[in-house]
Amino acid sequence: xxxxxxKPSRDICQRGTSLTIQCQVDSQVTMMFWYRQQPxxxxxxxxxxxxxxxxxxxxxxxxxxxxxxxxxLTFSTLTVSNMSPEDSSIYLCSxxxxxxxxxxxxxxxxxxxxx
Amino acid sequence: ILxxxxxxxxxxxxxxxxxxxxxxxxxxxxxxxxxYRWETAKSPEALFVMxxxxxxxxxxxxxxxxxxxxxxxxxxxxxxxxxxxxTYLCAPYTGTASKLTFGTGTRLQVTL
Numbered sequence: 001x002x003x004x005x006x007k008p009s010r011d012i013c014q015r016g017t018s019l020t021i022q023c024q025v026d027s028q029v030t031m032m033f034w035y036r037q038q039p040x041x042x043x044x045x046x047x048x049x050x051x052x053x054x055x056x057x058x059x060x061x062x063x064x065x066x067x068x069x070x071x072x073l074t075f076s077t078l079t080v081s082n083m084s085p086e087d088s089s090i091y092l093c094s095x096x097x098x099x100x101x102x103x104x105x106x107x108x109x110x111x112x113x114x115x
Numbered sequence: 116i117l118x119x120x121x122x123x124x125x126x127x128x129x130x131x132x133x134x135x136x137x138x139x140x141x142x143x144x145x146x147x148x149x150x151y152r153w154e155t156a157k158s159p160e161a162l163f164v165m166x167x168x169x170x171x172x173x174x175x176x177x178x179x180x181x182x183x184x185x186x187x188x189x190x191x192x193x194x195x196x197x198x199x200x201x202t203y204l205c206a207p208y209t210g211t212a213s214k215l216t217f218g219t220g221t222r223l224q225v226t227l
Contacts (some may be wrong), residue, residue: 004158009156033214035217040219041219042119042204042220043204043217043220045216048214092158103149104151104159104161105161106159107158108156108158109158
């Protein structure tokens, strides 16, 4: 299993500003994932963060808007840049210890409201 | 983009009722089907990871079945309790770039 500490748990931000969300894992993991859940929508993958390489972004998400850092095997950050009210969502980081047969572990989530 | 559908979107039951939800997904390139429970202000928590057609798993009062040929899974809760109130998410795993695709979830509310 993996324990993930995610912060902040919630924030209210002004439009045009940026927020950086941090995730710390209690063990070394190869891949970390960043998700977003907008109100009434499904949990949607933003990007996959691998240590030592650039993050891989899903369709509809770009690095300029959601820059990701992965400085080591236990830590990652996601920045939501130049925020607008449409960015109001729950953001989650997760890890999978191995391939498709094992469960994913999630942080507690960051509830972001942009005003 | 993988099309994952969950129904119903929300459900309100009385304590003691039994209930079930459905998850539909494309049957091609199937590797595994995950079920998660997500309580408000908490992390999503894995309930089951199912891989074989006809698989049936159980954890306490919660069980799940899997049909990979027709692309669906059922989640059952027997004798619902207020602590079962949560959003239940399913996510098929196709093995493509090692990522899960989540459905929109079924929000369950259990009242006394």
